[in-house]
Amino acid sequence: MxxxxxxxxxxxxxxxxxxxxxxxxxxxxxxxxxxxxxxxxxxxxxxxxxxxxALGAGMFADAFFVAFRIPNLLRRLFGEGSLTMAFIPVFSRIMEEEGEEAAQAMARSAMIWLCVILGCITLLVELSAGPLTMIIAPGFLDNSVQFQATVELIRICFPYVIFICGVALCMGILNARDHFLSPALAPVVLNISLIGAALIGYFFGLNVAYSMAYGVLAGGVGQLLLQQPFLFSSGFRWKGGWSWRNQGVARMGMLMLPTVFGAAVYQINILLGTLLASYLPxxxxxxxxxxxxxxxxxxxxxxxxxxxxxxxxxxxxxxxxxxxxxxxxxxxxxxxxxxxxxxxxxxxxxxxxxxxxxxxxxxxxxxxxxxxxxxxxxxxxxxxxxxxxxxxxxxxxxxxxxxxxxxxxxxxxxxxxxxxxxxxxxxxxxxxxxxxxxxxxxxxxxxxxxxxxxxxxxxxxxxxxxxxxxxxxxxxxxGAFLTAVWHPWWLALIPFWCVFYIGAGHMLGMQEARLLTGLVATRIRRRKKVREG
Structure with missing residues (x-):
């Protein structure tokens, strides 16, 4: 109450x-x-x-970062947050009102629509990578080698957006089923893939920028594959009924349009902040x-x-x-x-x-x-x-x-x-x-x-x-400010401030402190049982 x-x-x-x-x-x-x-x-x-x-900060580094920025921007606009936040409420409502099979049919339909739309966008980008590079990096036109490298790297990197948006949809399905670990670990796969690609390129004498571009693609595939065993164990199957005219997908699309616009507003905010800062020293x-x-x-x-x-x-x-x-x-x-x-x-x-x-x-x-x-x-x-x-x-x-x-x-x-x-x-x-x-x-x-x-x-x-x-x-x-001059003890005191804050909150009867300490206690008990078992 x-x-x-x-x-x-x-x-x-x-x-x-x-x-x-x-x-x-x-x-x-x-x-x-x-x-x-x-x-x-x-x-x-x-x-x-x-x-x-491995890559440094030279001509090919600039080309790679520009090439990776495009699918990364689309990931932020369509995949990260927007798609998942629009999908989960619709999927959950269908599951409650129409049952499991209807919810799974909606998810399959959404994935097919996603693949078709992103596939068409990817094909368009592959065919127009040159003009696109002229728009986003016009300064590269002065260096034909750098410009051509950027065009080629865009063509390698861009299909990543199909896989990462697929990961976002899988994340929505799993989160709606109260599974959070594998979607949260997905970025780890990309980081490992990029680290491996950079080191392989460097130690085998390859062009590191191209090696990392293929690493981006491999990371996208790896993130999507990581979700599949967890989807299967949760009872979800990709094989089954679906429809081009699924009402749940239509509702999801209507909800997603404002979220994409909201994500675009956020990106514009960052861009305008950088623009204003460029007028400063x-x-x-x-x-x-x-x-x-x-x-x-x-x-x-x-x-x-x-x-x-x-x-x-x-x-x-x-x-x-x-x-x-x-x-x-x-x-x-x-x-x-x-x-x-x-x-x-x-x-x-x-x-x-x-x-x-x-x-x-x-x-x-x-x-x-x-x-x-x-x-x-x-x-x-x-x-x-x-x-x-x-x-x-x-x-x-x-x-x-x-x-x-x-x-x-x-x-x-x-x-x-x-x-x-x-x-x-x-x-x-x-x-x-x-x-x-x-x-x-x-x-x-x-x-x-x-x-x-x-x-x-x-x-x-x-x-x-x-x-x-x-x-x-x-x-x-x-307390942290007053002890900041105690080098290097200020660093060692950080755990003390954390313990003090949670402990004091617990003493004051704060439910949030009790939730956190309860979680820690439960984890400790579980680990103890595992060791004893």
């Missing part, structure tokens, strides 16, 4: 058995996704180091890039994990009409996200300088660059909790099959980000651009939260939980 506080959107949540059950399930699934994503991100850093070693683009990489780490590991885990549960509850449980599950998702995001932001702010120095201060990356990047990191980190909170809210809208509202809000925030960026960069330079992102992220969260509360007619975040999390995060942030 949730009590709405008059005149505000805060609530006091008193979870019943069902809310606790769904909250624990989401936390368990999020832990699986977070663990797999952490492995992928760490391996991604290794990949960057090896690729830099040399180095500004790099400062923002490195700072953003650090902020994306906790977002990628924890923020995406909770929303990925929450969407299938929310979609099933909405399909069943169990809206009381839907609200409870969404409240737990938001609270868990906030509980993790607030101390992450506080830690990054408190340790901005030493963290940037530890990771990047060497070679051409000077102490001045460390300071400038750290300032950008602080400005970005202010918005980290709001960026993270927006993800479960968007999942809530998608579970209710409302994909238009998040897109409308995204467009509003795009305009606010550009306007604030132009205004703030006049006095704060690159820090102003980072701060504009945080402020527009806050606006994004407020709009999504208020609109979803109006849609549901009740508040979704407990005021007491927010106060406790903010208080404990302030202690962590101030």
């Amino acid at each position: 949730a009590n709405k506080i008059s005149g505000s959107y805060a609530i006091v949540v008193n979870p019943g058995t069902e809310v606790n059950k769904h909250g624990k399930n989401i936390a368990k699934k999020a832990a699986v996704v977070a663990g797999a994503t952490l492995i992928s991100r760490l391996l991604g850093f290794v990949r960057d180091v090896i690729v830099a070693f 040399v180095g500004s683009v790099s400062y923002l890039y490195y700072a953003d990489r650090l902020v994306q780490f906790p977002l990628g590991v924890f923020g995406i994990a909770v929303s990925t885990a929450a969407l299938p549960s929310l979609a099933k509850l909405a399909a069943r009409g169990e809206m009381e449980e839907f609200d409870g599950a969404l409240s737990v998702s938001l609270a868990l996200t906030l509980f993790i995001a607030l101390p992450s932001a506080a830690g990054l702010i408190g340790l901005a300088n030493p963290v940037i120095g530890l990771l990047f201060e060497r070679g051409a990356f000077s102490a001045e660059a460390v300071s400038a990047t750290a300032q950008a990191l602080v400005a970005y980190s202010i918005g980290l909790p709001f960026i993270a909170l927006a993800r479960p809210l968007v999942a809530g809208f998608y579970a209710l099959e409302d994909t238009r509202t998040p897109v409308r809000v995204a467009v509003l925030c795009l305009l606010s980000n550009v306007g604030l960026g132009i205004f703030l960069m006049q006095s704060l330079a690159h820090v102003g651009l980072a701060l504009a992102v945080s402020l527009s992220s806050f606006l994004n969260f407020i709009c999504l939260y208020v609109l979803l509360v109006q849609k549901r007619g009740r508040g979704l975040i407990g005021l007491g939980m927010v106060v406790k999390s903010v208080m404990l995060s302030l202690i962590v942030g101030v």
Whole structure:
């Protein structure tokens, strides 16, 4: 039962058995996704180091990165998030209302449509790779060798988009069946493939750029193949009925159009931010890039994990009409996200300088660059909790099959980000651009939260939980800042701050802390049983 506080959107949540059950399930699934994503991100850093070693930063490196950017952009627009978020609510509703076979027929139909559409796009790109290269990299026309290499690399890399969008559809099927491990591990396969391709090309004296292009293709195939045993064990079969006119696919397509547009808005936001930064002193683009990489780490590991885990549960509850449980599950998702995001932001702010120095201060990356990047990191980190909170809210809208509202809000925030960026960069330079992102992220969260509360007619975040999390995060942030000068002990103290935060939350009776400690205790007991067995 949730009590709405008059005149505000805060609530006091008193979870019943069902809310606790769904909250624990989401936390368990999020832990699986977070663990797999952490492995992928760490391996991604290794990949960057090896690729830099084998490929360098010359003519063929530029050609490869341009060639890979095109299928990667389509992956972000159609595959990553958009397709899965549109598929899961429709698939879950069909499974609840029409049964397993109808849901499987819808998934098969969706895969066939996906292959046909992407196959046609791929054929078009293969035939027009030259003109396409002229559009996206016109500067390469001055170097015929580089231009021709880019054309050939595009033709090798582009079919990757067929496989990776197939992976996104498989991810939707598996997530809807409460399986999260293999889809979350899929990027690991790509990283391993690219690492292997780079090393093979380097040590066998091949052109590393071409070797890596084939590595991209192999990585796409490997990611798709990885999902198949898990699909089979879940009871799903590709062999069976399907239809060109499947109503579920049509509904999915209608839901997907706004999500693709929303993804395009996000990419435009990044492009415009880079464009504005190009008018600032040399180095500004790099400062923002490195700072953003650090902020994306906790977002990628924890923020995406909770929303990925929450969407299938929310979609099933909405399909069943169990809206009381839907609200409870969404409240737990938001609270868990906030509980993790607030101390992450506080830690990054408190340790901005030493963290940037530890990771990047060497070679051409000077102490001045460390300071400038750290300032950008602080400005970005202010918005980290709001960026993270927006993800479960968007999942809530998608579970209710409302994909238009998040897109409308995204467009509003795009305009606010550009306007604030132009205004703030006049006095704060690159820090102003980072701060504009945080402020527009806050606006994004407020709009999504208020609109979803109006849609549901009740508040979704407990005021007491927010106060406790903010208080404990302030202690962590101030403590980390005061100890940042204790080199290298500030690094050794990071686990202490994590334990302090969760332990203090547990002592204050916070459900989120109990969920996390309960998960750890359960994992320890399981491992102990395995060793004893």
